[in-house]
Amino acid sequence: MSGTGDFAAKVTGWIEQAGEIAMGWLLSPAAWSQFGLLAVAVIVARLATARLLPAATRFLDPASKIGHIASLRRFALRLLPLLLPLFAYGLTAVGEEVTRAAFGSGDVIAFGKRVFIFLAARAFVREVLTDSFLRPLGRYVLLPVAGLYVLGLLDDITLRLEETIIALGNIRFSVLALIRGVIAGSVLFWLGSWSNRQSASYIKAQEELRPATRELAVKAVEVMIFGAAFLLLLSIMGIDLTAVAVLGGALGVGIGLGLQQIAANFVSGIILLVEGQTTVGDYVELDGGEKGTIVKMTARACVLETFDGKWIVVPNDHFITTRVVNYSDQGSANRYDVPFSVSYDTDINRVPEIIETAVAALPFVLKQPDGPDCELRGFGESSVDFAVEYWVSGIDDGKNKYASQVNFAIWNALKAAGIEMPYPHRVVELKGGAVA
Structure with missing residues (x-):
């Protein structure tokens, strides 16, 4: 409570001192002359600003809206409202030196000079600060500090805050x-x-x-x-x-x-970024079954986007400690195959040419590094098994549906050639006579 009382007494003393100074200025002819000099400084500053402002605006207005120089010139345009108070501050500073040299006193001009600093800070907050974070900071911090400086209370308030100590256990620090x-x-x-x-x-x-x-x-x-x-x-x-x-x-x-x-994932993320073997845009498949396109790489994990729009967050160390299949190294071609079967009654020597021609006609199938290749895979119980291999520039991840279009092409080609695609046949033999 004693601290609060001391501070209240100090505030009362400041008010009484301010009243005494004001009365001394009103009754002093020297103070009146300084008020006159302040008025002259304001008038000269206004006249000079009125002449300089249009020229400065024309000079700083950028002809081009693009580029760093244009951005700097636009920022300088926003500083022009500071021209009047700063010009008045400069003239007042000169007047204070002259007054103190001639009469040994210049308190009124010194006060006016501080007022111009406050006006410059006010214009800076209103006209220059446009950021949603910096503007409240200027309004609630810069302007009060400038106001205390004008009243000559800034040093006393600062000293008071410096002497007020907050203790948290063994940690001690001042409010300032x-x-x-x-x-x-x-x-x-x-x-x-x-x-x-x-x-x-x-x-x-x-x-x-x-x-x-x-x-x-x-x-x-x-x-x-x-x-x-x-x-x-x-x-x-x-x-x-x-x-x-x-x-x-x-x-x-x-x-x-x-x-x-967490540390392992962070270090793994740095290794992935340095090596560049797996990067944003690659389609990958991990040992755990996760697969998709890498859309984001962070310090902790990689984000995979599946073909159906789901996001899978995979820790970075999985890309270092497990096997990773990268299907797309910056858009390289990939090979796929589609199996199919024909009847045993088919002349199988005709099949490769028919299928390769049909698949090669599809617009997404590449001729390089190799065209479609139809291979005989084996002889099944009810059919002769083939597969056609083809190259595409991309991933058959569900959005492109390459395999579906290839299957349609195989079906249509075999139907047009009169080749049957068989289904399983079973022969059932009954022993022991007729069933009653």
Whole structure:
């Protein structure tokens, strides 16, 4: 309670002091002259801004809407509302030096100079900050700080917050350090997020790099940006970085005891990105039966999309420790075969030519690396068994239905040639005479 009373007494003292200063300014002819200089500075700043603003707008308005230079010029256009208060601040600073040199006093001009700083901060928040995160930060942090600076209370408030200590066990820190950490952390991680988005967009636009290389570069830049932001935040908050070493040792023990699988998946993800043997867009099948197109590769797992739209999340270490069948290495051709049978009454020497001609006529069947190949596979109980092999540029994953169209072509070709596709026959012999 005594602390609260002291602070209330201090506030009362500030108010009384402000009243005394105001009365001294109203009764002092020297203060009136400084008010006159402030008015002259405002008028000159307005006239200069009125002449410079149209020319600056024409100069900064980009003719092209594309490119980094155009983006910088558009950002500079948003800074033009700061021209008036900053120009007035500069003129007032010059007037303060002249006044102090001539009369030994310049408190009124110094106060006006701080007011212009507040007006510049207000224009910055209103006109320049458009981000949904930064604008509230400017409104509720920058403007109050600028207001305290105008009133000359910023140093006293800062000292009070610095002296107020919060204790959590053996950990002690001031309220000012906590506030500074929250504000700095918010700004740093917003800046890190923005930088990460910009760098990721730039890296992904480099089409000469392999997709796996691009993904690895994006992850590496992300780790570097947020790692640097974290270390910088610790430095701003005044935390000894030796504590980070202790934390890293504890984290290493935790990984060794309970996070082995997560660490294995993370390292496996890096290996997959570096080797590039399996990457986004490949159609793969794992030993466990999972198969689909890789649509995303993260630090922990790969996401497979099946032909019916389902997503399967497969841990990265499965791609390292088990057998993986990759059907599509950046769109390479794949071979399939379709089995069929004909009757024993068929002249089987005609079958290969009929089937190969019919399958070769299908638009998706390739002639390279090899055309359709009809092979005799064996002699069954009721039929002669054949199979036709063919190459296609893609995966028969259910969406393309290559096998279905090949089966239709085989059926139609055999029917047109008068060749029968048999069904099983059974001969039943009854012994012991007629059945009653």
